[in-house]
Amino acid sequence: MASYDASDPQPGVIIAGGGVAGSLAARRLAESGTPVTVLDPAPPFPPDPERRGALYMKPAVDYTPETRFAHQAFLAASGFYTYLQTQHPEIDFWSPTGTLSLAWNQREQQRQQKLLARNQWDPEFLEPVDSDRASLLSGLELEVPGLWFPGGGHIRVDALRQAALSHPMIRTITATADGNRIQASADSWRVALPEGETLEASTLIVATGAQTTEWASDLPLGRIRGQLTTLPAPSSTPRVALAGAGYALPPFSGRLCVGATFDRDSDLETPDDPSDQANIENLSHWLPTLADQLEGSRESGHWVGFRSTTPDHMPVAGQLNGRFVLAGLGGKGLMYAPLLAAHLAAQVSGTPSPLPADTAQRVSPQRFARS
Ligand SMILES: Cc1cc2nc3c(=O)[nH]c(=O)nc-3n(C[C@H](O)[C@H](O)[C@H](O)COP(=O)(O)OP(=O)(O)OC[C@H]3O[C@@H](n4cnc5c(N)ncnc54)[C@H](O)[C@@H]3O)c2cc1C
Structure with a gap:
């Protein structure tokens, strides 16, 4: 694994938002050797014990493409949480009770x-x-x-975020990323931090949850x-x-x-x-x-x-207007996030996605640009 100096101001990827989706995307990228800087005004240190949730699924009566995606996501989430918990036994976030x-x-x-x-x-x-x-x-x-x-269970959500972000290739900065102070050039993104530092990276991922409406007027969130x-x-x-x-x-x-x-x-x-x-x-x-x-x-x-x-109840994971967006996870983020994080990390690094091509299209932000 490439060595990474946590004070390095030139990360490969900047992620705005270290919630469920952003922290898991950071983890997937870090595990593939990519240095990541995560900006979040409310990082999970220490985790809020009241924030909890379930890994649950409600299959449709027919095996629709949406249910096929949820089925794959559920299995991926169950497996990934079990893996991550074994990596961080000291952070108790996953109860695989069914x-x-x-x-x-x-x-x-x-x-x-x-x-x-x-x-x-x-x-x-x-x-x-x-x-x-x-x-x-x-x-x-x-x-x-x-x-x-x-394969279901229940999750201490902030502890999950903490476990996901606990990786030597991930630097977490307590700061709000201001969409108006982000500059794009031909091959990089520059993000000005409130304290004067400027981060520069080749890739920007916006994973700011419900606040993504403030960033992405091109999406109907x-x-x-x-x-x-x-x-x-x-x-x-x-x-x-x-x-x-x-x-x-x-x-x-x-x-x-x-x-x-x-x-x-x-x-x-x-x-x-x-x-x-x-x-x-x-x-x-x-x-x-x-x-x-x-x-x-x-x-x-x-x-x-x-x-x-989102209007079609499917999440958003993919590239639009240069930056990557991971949002619209609705009330199912604990199920969707591990698989979508792997999909996004694959897109960023140019490796094969775990999603079938038709599912990748269904979650792509481009589906709104087309309509
Ligand atoms: C009450 C409640 C209960 C839920 N229960 C469940 C459940 O049981 N099972 C389930 O699967 N899902 C559940 N969900 C849904 C789940 O929480 C979401 O789907 C999931 O959190 C989405 O992940 P996210 O990273 O997109 O958003 P979030 O987890 O909300 O994270 C967004 C992050 O972005 C940060 N941020 C915002 N703006 C900026 C900015 N400008 N710069 C930097 N950072 C920024 C925020 O501080 C936050 O940490 C529940 C939701 C709620 C509200």
């Missing part, structure tokens, strides 16, 4: 039956379970069947606020990640996590009580056995963020 997707109402039950009837699934990826098996797996008394994803809620674990708690009309995650450090809200019309960047109440209220519809135990529970914790969205 994920149980509950057929919590009649509509979801019918949907799951159809997708089982129409497709042959590898049981190592997805297996139907009746309510007895669902109860046994989850540790909760459940009266509904579901789909069991043994939107954003949706979300809040998750953590609570002291009651006596009977899930052993696996549970998905239904939201998700419920097993306790970590004595706190379980339920979420998350989808607030299309809110720009509120701080947590609020109505969102916590909405999470508990929602849980009472799809997982009443847990919601009942949380009634009157106080000392809630929270995490608020904004999802970056």
Whole structure:
């Protein structure tokens, strides 16, 4: 591996944004020998323990191109998190508990039956379970069947970012990259930092999540606020990640996590009580056995963020107008990011992408330029 001086101001790649996508892209590039500088005003040092999420998937009834992509992404994420966790045993971010997707109402039950009837699934990826098996797996008394994803699990998201960025070829700078202060020349990008330093690199990746709207007026990106809620674990708690009309995650450090809200019309960047109440209220519809135990529970914790969205619900990963963009991961970034990071790293280094050509086109930012 090439040696890299962490103070070197001439990185091969600059990544604006060290969130889920940016940190994993940095890691993929670093592991292929490319020096990377990541700029983020809120790096995960120390990680926020309240920011948590699930590796879950909701396959469509038919094996659509979108489901084929999600299937590949899910397997890639499960494998990559297991690999990264073994590289950084001191940073506990990945709990490979499996994920149980509950057929919590009649509509979801019918949907799951159809997708089982129409497709042959590898049981190592997805297996139907009746309510007895669902109860046994989850540790909760459940009266509904579901789909069991043994490769799923739950994640401390900032700890994942920290693990991904912990590589000698990655330099992380606590700074906001100002899109207006980035200069492009024929073969390089110059990024002026607030403290006067200027970074120069041959490649720029914009991975600024929901803030990418400020950078990329050439892309039809939107954003949706979300809040998750953590609570002291009651006596009977899930052993696996549970998905239904939201998700419920097993306790970590004595706190379980339920979420998350989808607030299309809110720009509120701080947590609020109505969102916590909405999470508990929602849980009472799809997982009443847990919601009942949380009634009157106080000392809630929270995490608020904004999802970056696209009109066709597919993420954006590829080159547009010279720079690379990795955004639009919606509410599935923990599933999509490892595969898209590998795809982007391959594009940057000119090596074969893990994505089939038609999927690469479906996620390319060029699809919006064409329409
Ligand atoms: C409440 C909530 C719960 C969620 N739960 C799940 C879940 O269970 N499973 C799942 O798969 N997904 C979940 N998601 C979605 C997931 O968090 C996103 O898909 C994922 O974070 C997208 O990664 P990203 O890197 O694009 O964005 P982010 O992770 O948001 O990272 C963007 C980064 O860019 C930085 N940044 C912004 N502007 C600049 C700038 N100008 N210069 C430098 N840096 C900048 C920010 O500080 C941030 O660190 C959830 C989202 C929310 C809001």
